[in-house]
Amino acid sequence: MKLWQKNLLLFMMLILVVLVPMIIKNGAEFGGSDDKAAGVIEEIQSDYTPWFESIWEPPSGEIESLLFCAQAAFGAGIVGFVLGKITAEAKK
Amino acid sequence: MFEKKSVKYLVTIFSLILVVPMYSASAMHIMEGYLPISWCVFWGVLCVPFLIAGGMSMQQKMKEDNKIKLLLAMAGAFVFVLSSLKIPSVTGSCSHPTGTGLGAVLFGPSIMSVLGIIVLLFQAVLLAHGGLTTLGANTFSMAIAGPFVSYGVFVLLKRFKASKPVAIFFAAFVGDLFTYCITSVQLAIAFSGEGFWFALGKFMGIFAVTQVPIAVAEGILTVIVYNVLETSCKRELTQLGVLSKGEI
Numbered sequence: 001m002k003l004w005q006k007n008l009l010l011f012m013m014l015i016l017v018v019l020v021p022m023i024i025k026n027g028a029e030f031g032g033s034d035d036k037a038a039g040v041i042e043e044i045q046s047d048y049t050p051w052f053e054s055i056w057e058p059p060s061g062e063i064e065s066l067l068f069c070a071q072a073a074f075g076a077g078i079v080g081f082v083l084g085k086i087t088a089e090a091k092k
Numbered sequence: 093m094f095e096k097k098s099v100k101y102l103v104t105i106f107s108l109i110l111v112v113p114m115y116s117a118s119a120m121h122i123m124e125g126y127l128p129i130s131w132c133v134f135w136g137v138l139c140v141p142f143l144i145a146g147g148m149s150m151q152q153k154m155k156e157d158n159k160i161k162l163l164l165a166m167a168g169a170f171v172f173v174l175s176s177l178k179i180p181s182v183t184g185s186c187s188h189p190t191g192t193g194l195g196a197v198l199f200g201p202s203i204m205s206v207l208g209i210i211v212l213l214f215q216a217v218l219l220a221h222g223g224l225t226t227l228g229a230n231t232f233s234m235a236i237a238g239p240f241v242s243y244g245v246f247v248l249l250k251r252f253k254a255s256k257p258v259a260i261f262f263a264a265f266v267g268d269l270f271t272y273c274i275t276s277v278q279l280a281i282a283f284s285g286e287g288f289w290f291a292l293g294k295f296m297g298i299f300a301v302t303q304v305p306i307a308v309a310e311g312i313l314t315v316i317v318y319n320v321l322e323t324s325c326k327r328e329l330t331q332l333g334v335l336s337k338g339e340i
Contacts, residue, residue, distance in 0.1 A: 003319055003320065003323050006319055007316050007319055008330070010312050010315060010319075011316065013312055013315060014301050014309055014312045014316075015279075017305055017308050017309045017311060017312065018179055018180065018305075020182075020305070021180045021181050021182045021184075021305060022180050024182065025180070025183075025184045028184030028185075029184060030180045030184060030185060030186050031176075031185050031186065032185065032186055032187070032299050033181075033183075033185045033186065033187045033299055033302045034121065034122075034123055036298045037122075037123075037186055037254060037279060037295060037298050037299065038123060038286050039123050040128065040279075040283075040294050040295060040298065040311070041126060041283050042293055043240070043294075044283045044285035044286065044294070045283050045285045048283070049230075050103070050123070050124065050125030050227045051125050051128075051129065051225075052124055052218075052223065052224070053124060053125060054124045054220035054223065055217065056217065056218065056220065056221065056240070057219075057220035058218075058219060062161075062206075064094070064219070067218070067219060068176055069176075071172055071173075071175075071176045072172070072173055072316075074172065074178040075169040075170070075171075075172030075173035075176065076169075077169075077219035078165060078166060078168075078169035078215065079166050079169045079170055079173060081249075082162045082163065082165060082166035082169075083166070083317070083320050083324075084320070085162065086162065086163075086320075086324045086325050087320065087323075088322045089324070090323070090324035090325065
């Protein structure tokens with residue numbers, strides 16, 4: 001199998017893995033698992049209070065998602081650059 | 093000659109520092125203040141020898157040729173991309189992969205401790221996820237335990253002559269899953285109200301079960317990148333010890 005065929009197949013499997021939970025758990029909240037853990041801590045030890053607060057928090061969900069996208073874009077840019085460069089060099 | 097090298101070293105460190113603040117939100121790590129102080133210290137101290145080994149290993153890799161350095165930058169960037177992807181899971185909550193498996197297989201596990209702690213540090217400071225007080229515990233799970241297990245799985249499967257994509261898949265999958273098992277253990281020993289095993293079951297139910305499909309996704313994505321590397325830079329992969337001489 002050629003490289004692109006292999007990777008296309010793998011990519012389709014990847015999409016499937018991400019989609020299946022959304023389909024079978026239709027209507028679930030899909031919140032963060034760390035928030036759930038905080039709930040369990042309260043359940044086990046209800047008198048526990050976090051002894052330290054975050055020193056800064058993004059002011060809104062929009063700004064949080066901005067930082068998010070910037071992170072993904074920057075990382076993907078570097079990965080793409082390196083893969084492109086080594087692929088081009090190998091063809092020479 | 094020396095100057096040229098140190099310039100390259102600086103550039104790499106600088107670009108890492110630039111990338112890291114972009115690291116975002118929503119890491120499923122132990123939150124700020126949610127671990128008693130004695131455990132914060134314990135996990136923090138435990139990380140120190142690994143970080144020293146990682147720093148030395150990184151210095152070693154900086155002496156290699158340019159292509160190896162490019163691959164190192166890519167392994168770091170791969171962690172940033174993957175940890176920004178919040179993926180839905182069968183438990184009805186979301187978590188994200190770690191992305192440390194690829195780097196651990198290519199460069200050995202200790203180097204990931206350095207990349208990981210920088211990521212976790214800025215994440216705690218700028219995005220209110222994870223935390224400064226829980227930095228040691230989170231570094232141990234994501235940047236030390238996960239990568240070491242990934243590397244171990246890869247070496248083991250290589251010895252049993254598994255095909256490279258299979259070995260890479262399981263290295264990334266098991267390492268990702270193990271990271272969150274350690275997170276569960278860390279929380280369970282700190283909050284063992286009705287007994288350690290009861291608490292462990294609770295935390296595993298949240299972190300580890302959620303993580304299963306996400307670890308599968310990370311495994312697949314890691315193999316996709318590896319397939320490209322295997323086609324284009326066999327020589328470097330041999331140099332790094334990922335491929336043996338007979339496999340070229």
